[in-house]
Amino acid sequence: MKRILVTGATGQIGTDLCDELRKIYGEENVISSARNAKSGITDNCIFHKLDCRDSKGFYELAKKYKVDTIIHLAAVLSAVGEQNPNLLWDINVNGLYNALEISRELNCSLFVPSSIGAFGPSTQKDNTPQITIQRPTTAYGISKVSGELLCDYYHSKYGVDTRGVRFPGLISYKTLPGGGTTDYAVHIYYEALKSGHYSSFIAEGTYMDMMYMPDAVDCIIKLMETDSSRLIDRNAFNVSAMSFEPEDIRKSIQRIIPEFTMDYNVDPIRQAIADSWPNKLDVSAAREQWGFDPKFDLDKMTDDMLRHLKNR
Structure with a gap:
């Protein structure tokens, strides 16, 4: 990663992640964006209002800053999504489609978080395997399974360097x-x-x-910095602390x-x-393929x- 665009940067993950990215890669190389005002973003940081559903604005922002990496955090979460599933689908799936298309066109690496919500009641409860049945019963979970499959498709079809983890709480x-x-x-x-x-x-x-947020931030950066040849599962690593x-x-x-x-x-x-x-969750694949090691x-x-x- 050299120049990074973060969507959903004012959310729970984005706030912590952007602080750490700026320390590592420099303030001029981290572009933060979100639908809402710049809450939690310091004045000297690069910030743009962006709705990920706006494909033209999304593309122009990525192209303007010549980003090589997109960390796509913009999403509606589980409980809120059950109250408004139409909005959830629009942001979580249509917004992700825009991120995938922009990554394909501009040759960017793309990180997309999935979730423990991608599993369902028929999934093995204890020591849940990396690859197992996924039949979620929530709009949020369905959107996350769809996202995992879309990312797999863009990697196999177009060679987009897509990566992701299934975050716990x-x-x-x-x-x-x-x-x-x-x-x-x-x-x-x-x-x-x-x-x-x-x-x-x-x-x-x-x-x-x-998982505590410092470990979550560390695992995003560690996964994105791992040599692509080491990654087998790529888009939906189980992680938990x-x-x-x-x-x-x-x-x-x-x-x-x-x-x-x-x-x-x-x-x-x-x-x-x-x-x-x-x-x-069974997190052995993440440990073996890119050194996941929560503290x-x-x-x-x-x-x-x-x-x-x-x-x-």
């Missing part, structure tokens, strides 16, 4: 979550410091894969804030989504989250 102290099913694991830290109590919308005993249920995260927080309490007010929509996903477990993440949020 992502946890960050820099930005609030944007409507995902795993968001309880972010909210709980804010409420632990703010009120000392949290009501979880995910039920006790519900295990989901998670930990798997836990709400009681696990409560106990981790209580090591530092003993008076913290938690109860449950389960959201049936998000709970149904969570129940359709795996408990724990944070649950307690290390809790320590770091609470420290940073307290300072804020």
Whole structure:
């Protein structure tokens, strides 16, 4: 990567990722874009308002800056998508099609995140394989499976250097979550410091894969910098750093804030989504093909989250 265009740059992943990319590649070589205002982007950074559905504007921006890499993060997430599936499909699939066409025309490498949501209730729950049945029951999951297949097609048909991972729930102290099913694991830290109590919308005993944002950012950069010849699966690597249920995260927080309490007010929509996903992914393909190696477990993440949020 030498010059990088990031779509959806003001979202949960984009905020952290763009900061790190600028440190590595220089501010002049990272072009941030998003549909909305430049929230969370510092004044001296290159930023353009861009709706990924605008194929002409998307193409002109990539061509203007002579980018060699597109990191396409623009997407509608799972819980929000169930409320507006038409918008989700328009952004998640039609926007991705634009990114693929622009990458083909301008010879760019393309990173597209998939998700644990690409699996469904018929998928093996524990140690979920890299290649397995995928029959998601949400609009979000269907859009992500479609994206995986589109990226595979553009690589095999046109030689586009497409790459991606299936992200689990992502946890960050820099930005609030944007409507995902795993968001309880972010909210709980804010409420632990703010009120000392949290009501979880995910039920006790519900295990989901998670990852701390520094590990997520590192795995994007590491995957994109890996020699293409090493990649077999290419567009949908399972990645995860930990798997836990709400009681696990409560106990981790209580090591530092003993008076913290938690109860449950389960959201049936998000709970149904969570129940359709795996408990724990097999990440061996990512480890073997490009050296995926997360650094944070649950307690290390809790320590770091609470420290940073307290300072804020």
